[in-house]
Amino acid sequence: MNVNNTSTPFDSFNARNLSPRQVSETFIPPVQFSSLYKRAHSLLIGPRGSGKTTLLKMLHPSALDNWNHELACEIRKSIDYTGIFVASDVTWGAQIGALGYGQISELSKNLLSVSAFSTNVFLSFIDSIESRLSNDTNHFKKVKLTKDQEGIFVLEFSSALKLPISIPSILSLKVALRKRLSDIFEIASKATFKAKEDRDNYISSHDFLHLHFLSVLGLGIELFDNLIDENDEKWALLFDELEIAPDIIVKELLKSLRSVNQKLLFKLSLSPYNKNIDELDDVFSAMSGQDYSSIPLWFPNKNESYRFSKELCISLIEKRIGQKVSIENMFGNSDFNYLDDEYTDENHSFSLMSQYGMNTDVDSYKKGSRIHKRFKELYLGDVSFKEYIDKKNIDLDNIEELSDTQNAQYIRKITPIVQARIFFRKSSNEKATSRSRKSRLIYTGAKSLLAVCEGNPRWLIGMMDSLLKQMSSAGTVNRIHQSNEIYKTTSRFEALLRTIPVNLGEQNKINGLLGLLELLGKYFYQDIVINSFSPSPNGSFTINQSTPKNVIDALGKALNAGAIIHIPEGKEIVIHELVGKRFRLSYMLCTNYKLPLVTLASKSLTTILESTNLYKKQSLVDNQLRIDLGN
């Protein structure tokens, strides 16, 4: 088998560097895609690497046109708008900050920033138009424009833009808009040479800076639609990564959202914990005339996560080695086979589980089976477990014959805990350093591997790529390699988390964000694995009212990075604040803290923090003193 090294879009872990067309080459729609492409406003929410940019780019006409997938035709038919993709640029903040070298007023800086942003929006608009122009109109959203029509559009639009152009062509318009971007910086620079009191006037005298992007864009859309005789069509503004857009731009956007334009849909993406999120949610909800949906890009329901992850992996593998494989064959079975958690229906019977392709084999508990052996082993080696089983009157040798569904569920529920205890209480495994290649064997196998990636495409692709290189001639990947890969990926993730600056207070001895997460991990480990056996140990936490603000902020960053996962109550998605909400550690991190891959009972955060000696409870008296001393 030839592991082909031809670079594909899979190679680039960051959709930011890919054109919409490239993104569409390998796009697998997650279940959320159907909510996103609806003819409605959308707020797409997810941590890093969850696929926000990919999803938004897929709504660009060139992506949809190029997309090849069994659902592609059907989906194209139901999309009747043209997407305009506008990326936020992390360098904007720096560029704007540098505008005028700190010599121009806030007012002027804002004017210039918004103008730069608007120019980018216009460029994206032209880009989408370009994608649609073609002599062959048999494709998605393709239209033909004569040179005269092109001229009319360009002249009228450029006039509205107050943009000098030379040739009445779309290319010329594009070139002129790009030039305008550098002009903006030039104006800022020139202003610094003027006398201080003249600077604002000088800047403000450039008319084009005062154009409002939404109204000018609306004009452009109308012009174009008139020309191609599609007056009922809509356009969608796809704003990506709003969390890195400068404040002033988000404010402008919010302002624009409030003024409804019937022809425009808005689809925005941002991270889960974001100060603008409530305002956006409010504004969207208030916008009449159009539906609105908030779309989370994490999977509270692991069945869907598994389904999506599996499809993505199979597709990636196919692209690499040229054939479809069964990932269960490739990676083997998993110890953590039971992927449901409290979030699913309590009356979950075996038959329901089979719908989700889980191991419903009752025989898996049969006497002599692996799980059975494990249960027996723990029974013999763990006194607290023995006591529990005895009290419940469960005959381990005859589990599959349990007629009482309650008991059967109990067994299923405690299985992950049993497995974790067995694996991690073994002296060889407990003593093993976390660097040991075998230390993560318990997390190997198809289902666990995918669970660890939490449906995050970036992690999935990275891991798969690496594992494929270690595939044997029989088409399998050795568990030691899998274990190693988990360790490596987790280390990389932790390295990233280390770079996130947090302030946890000097009185605490917690070492940064990672230290905080480690604290939680260790606490759960103690409860699940070390302490006396319990069928419902603590494995998640709730941020309670008395949690200090700086800790909440830190956890917000953790949420945005994908280190902790929100466990929603009911259907809520947009969380306006973290207090009162429940979270678990990402399964990726769980592999480092020797935790089972399952959602467990919740404990209040401050209780957890205070139980350690790294954290000092905030003293009210101390706070009072600080205020009095005018600190």
Add this chain to the structure above:
Amino acid sequence: MKTVKLAIMSDLHFYDDPIKEKPSYLQVGAPNNTKENPIFALQELIEIEKLQVDFLVCAGDLTDRANPKGLREGWRLVNETAKKLGSQLIATAGNHDLDSRHKYDDHDAKGEIQNLIPKFPIDDENLFDHYWSRNFVVFDPEELNVRFLILNSAAFHGYSNESEHGRVSSRTIEQMSKKLKSLDDKNVNILVCHHHPHKHGEISGDGYSSMQGGEQLIDLLGSGDFGDWIIIHGHKHVPRICYTAGGTSAPVVFSAGSLAAVLYDEIQGLARNQFYIVEIPIDQELHDAISLRGEFIAWDWIATIGWQKPGKNSGLPAKGGFGYRGNINNLTQKIKTYLDTSNEPYFDYEVIVSQFDELKYLLPMDVTKLKTSLERKGIDVVADENCQIKQLAIGKSYNECK
């Protein structure tokens, strides 16, 4: 139209030991990662774009400081690349390949290079002998009206201060002349050597003075007695294409940029690592009527990204040509007349090119002249991000701001 296609690469500088500052992106034994290994990425580019040529020309400095491992690995990979291109490989020695100041083992650099399999610079026993004994060899491929003259401009390396510049001795030139006189003319004549035969304006400084004897060589080739010539060389790592001084038959000089060397500071603003494909028409009638001309495409190598279209200051642009030596203003006038007689609001440049074939064969520096000349005559030009002219129109301006 029958053409001959050449791929051109130069100055790979394969190295082995991790010296203080790495000289290139090609370390022996480095992983085959398309984002970090230009040769590997190039082979992939060849596959993706389905590039096929008649000859791969490698203009020397395969290795760095005569490193034998670098030389062997470099030669292996260059041969592999030639195969992927479906082409025959033609190389020549560079100063780094023969630099005997650096000794690694018993063999001297010359010995190393002469021991390579397949034979260096060309896989033919007789031609090999001639090259090493006379410092040049003429190679006439069968069935193509093309001639290669492969020169060893680094022949005198390792003997004195010759490491500073290349050389073609008067005797060699005399022998070349004799040889060429004895043969029938060919339509397209290509000289391959490592060093630059004449000075370049952009770079000054000691290490880069031109080949000794270069002017005589140019005179010989430009005499008109032996057909029209294009000289392909490397060494400077600065891509450039121009005509030499002389009469109307003065050779075209193609200075190839380096494929993989880490570019030194002074040229950062002028050059990138590049790879080229040149296509030259070899029809008989064409050559009776006009001088040697052709077109080229170029790619940039950017570390951690890969091969991509060249930008503004990369050296050679994404597309270009050479050979048309007529008057630019004349050409502009013809274009203007054409535009005037038509009603179109603007023209795609491709359409203009199909009307005026000469435009294909303009040097990049002449294209710049053309742009200026067009603008002076009131014709607006729109170019894309890679500086390629895309559209023309009779000038009007719209929305001029106060």
